[in-house]
Amino acid sequence: MISLAELHEVARQRLAPEHYDYFAGGAADEIALEDNEQAFRRLALLPRILPGSARRDVAVNLLGAWASMPVFVSPTAFHRLAHSDGELATARAVAAARTVLIASMAATTTIGDMAAAARAVDPDAALWFQLYLQSDTEVTDLLVRRATDAGCTALVVTVDSPVFGHHERDRRHGFTDLPEGLAAENMRDLPGGPRNIEMSPVLSWDDLERLRASTSLPLVLKGVLHPEDARLAVERGFDGILVSNHGGRQLDAVPASIDALPRIAEVVGGRVPVLLDGGVRRGTDVVIALALGATAVGIGRPVLWGLAADGESGVRQVLELLRGEFDHALALCGGRGLADLTKDLVTVRGPEVGKW
Numbered sequence: 001m002i003s004l005a006e007l008h009e010v011a012r013q014r015l016a017p018e019h020y021d022y023f024a025g026g027a028a029d030e031i032a033l034e035d036n037e038q039a040f041r042r043l044a045l046l047p048r049i050l051p052g053s054a055r056r057d058v059a060v061n062l063l064g065a066w067a068s069m070p071v072f073v074s075p076t077a078f079h080r081l082a083h084s085d086g087e088l089a090t091a092r093a094v095a096a097a098r099t100v101l102i103a104s105m106a107a108t109t110t111i112g113d114m115a116a117a118a119r120a121v122d123p124d125a126a127l128w129f130q131l132y133l134q135s136d137t138e139v140t141d142l143l144v145r146r147a148t149d150a151g152c153t154a155l156v157v158t159v160d161s162p163v164f165g166h167h168e169r170d171r172r173h174g175f176t177d178l179p180e181g182l183a184a185e186n187m188r189d190l191p192g193g194p195r196n197i198e199m200s201p202v203l204s205w206d207d208l209e210r211l212r213a214s215t216s217l218p219l220v221l222k223g224v225l226h227p228e229d230a231r232l233a234v235e236r237g238f239d240g241i242l243v244s245n246h247g248g249r250q251l252d253a254v255p256a257s258i259d260a261l262p263r264i265a266e267v268v269g270g271r272v273p274v275l276l277d278g279g280v281r282r283g284t285d286v287v288i289a290l291a292l293g294a295t296a297v298g299i300g301r302p303v304l305w306g307l308a309a310d311g312e313s314g315v316r317q318v319l320e321l322l323r324g325e326f327d328h329a330l331a332l333c334g335g336r337g338l339a340d341l342t343k344d345l346v347t348v349r350g351p352e353v354g355k356w
Ligand SMILES: Cc1cc2nc3c(=O)[nH]c(=O)nc-3n(C[C@H](O)[C@H](O)[C@H](O)COP(=O)(O)O)c2cc1C
Pocket: 022, 023, 024, 036, 074, 075, 076, 077, 104, 105, 106, 130, 158, 222, 244, 245, 246, 247, 248, 249, 277, 278, 279, 280, 298, 299, 300, 301, 302
């Protein structure tokens, strides 16, 4: 495979149409979904020349975890729909690539089993846990305890989902339930029996404060698009922001993640890491996002495509393709390290380029 797009095509052929569409789809007219990728194509890079060094250092510290490159894996649900090895394959591949895996609360494998699979590859594998706050605080607390016991070193609280997004592809297929034998394994053995994942508009900053007080793990807020929310998050002492529109799966009228990034990076002003996901498909996308102020970027669907195409090996290919492309793009930009990626390198494509 020579590009992520090729792995996507193989995955499309392998997957049952209803499962492919669950993974690929977005909300409503899928405007945000498409814009996530298109927005990168509207931007251009103005490379610097004569770097004077053949060494390029691309490792980055993410809340105490060393990642070998500024690309991590964003949380996506139900990996066993993509491949029978599911999240175990993903965990091994991400550990082998020495980067951070954000495990989805809606995984079809428990967080404990994912952690064991990752640690068997690399005892220092970095695993974070994504959480939808549940209105029953006992449930949330138990999930946090399981993630902590599994050795997760940060919690990523998804805050862009007060209600479920409307996915018309799923409705068309009548795809509402996981096939027999697959389940959201983290939701078993909870008070009141197995639970569905709840999304709740009742949640407020107070609930986040409560979580803050109940754990010593760093907390990242995922799904921030409004600069004012980023400011509030930093002022209230949260440890990181993940700029995301949920891969275009929640509110369809939102901007592309990369277009929302600059204002948020400005408000945050380097006080906490600003992460981004949505539409990252090429090494040049990673360069653009870092230049516009991201500390690192996440990939969602490409991991699912790698998994569906070739299990653990497919996920490794995705990560190694992006690593290679990023390093190459950094070299072509005259960069020696991540600090060289500054916002003067980015401009808009087209006649406006001269006006910046
Ligand atoms: C099939 C699928 C399932 C997802 N499940 C979750 C989830 O369980 N929790 C969450 O916070 N985000 C979830 N997301 C959103 C991703 O974390 C991420 O924001 C998005 O996929 C990034 O965009 P990309 O797919 O263009 O890389 C999911 C996305 C997809 C495509």
